[in-house]
Amino acid sequence: xxxxxxxxxxxxxxxxxxxxxxxxxxxxxxxxxxxxxxxxxxxxxxxxxxxxxxxxxxxxxxxxxxxxxxxxxxxxxxxxxxxxxxxxxxxxxxxxxxxxxxxxxxxxxxxxxxxxxxxxxxxxxxxxxxxxxxxxxxxxxxxxxxxxxxxxxxxxxxxxxxxxxxxxxxxxxxxxxxxxxxxxx
Numbered sequence: 432x433x434x435x436x437x438x439x440x441x442x443x444x445x446x447x448x449x450x451x452x453x454x455x456x457x458x459x460x461x462x463x464x465x466x467x468x469x470x471x472x473x474x475x476x477x478x479x480x481x482x483x484x485x486x487x488x489x490x491x492x493x494x495x496x497x498x499x500x501x502x503x504x505x506x507x508x509x510x511x512x513x514x515x516x517x518x519x520x521x522x523x524x525x526x527x528x529x530x531x532x533x534x535x536x537x538x539x540x541x542x543x544x545x546x547x548x549x550x551x552x553x554x555x556x557x558x559x560x561x562x563x564x565x566x567x568x569x570x571x572x573x574x575x576x577x578x579x580x581x582x583x584x585x586x587x588x589x590x591x592x593x594x595x596x597x598x599x600x601x602x603x604x605x606x607x608x609x610x611x612x613x614x615x616x
Contacts, residue, residue, distance in 0.1 A: 438487040476536030498538040503579030505531035519574035528559040551605035553596030
């Protein structure tokens with residue numbers, strides 16, 4: 432596999448790349464992640480993935496740059512990373528007992544060449560969570576820095592009833608999609 436530059440500081444994305452043996456270097460892309468007025472969740476994650484990859488590409492002379500962005504959508508609410516513990520509680524109450532969708536936009540930018548952008552969708556069903564369970568989970572610190580205020584690979588696994596789609600997408604990087612896209616460049 433060709434080495435890539437990961438336009439992210441996400442430890443979860445780095446863990447996935449390491450797990451499959453994909454050589455990479457991580458460079459953080461500092462972009463504005465504000466949702467644009469009227470922007471749909473699919474367009475949002477694809478735009479951010481592309482902007483991250485392009486921002487990092489500007490500082491390099493060659494290479495393949497990977498940008499990704501993950502968000503959670505429930506009842507038409509877009510849930511990014513919680514701003515604080517109260518926001519995490521609000522998000523978990525929205526997810527409790529419901530299906531939601533995890534969207535990850537993926538962009539691969541070849542410096543001096545093509546750009547490919549795509550998105551992976553995975554459906555997840557949360558069990559009903561009591562206020563005590565929500566408070567316990569928030570107190571664990573795990574919701575910090577995670578779209579939808581949960582990490583399926585950790586304690587939140589206790590509350591996941593069903594998944595339809597790519598598990599690694601929920602963690603933060605649909606590696607099969609990245610692999611397929613890299614073959615096209």
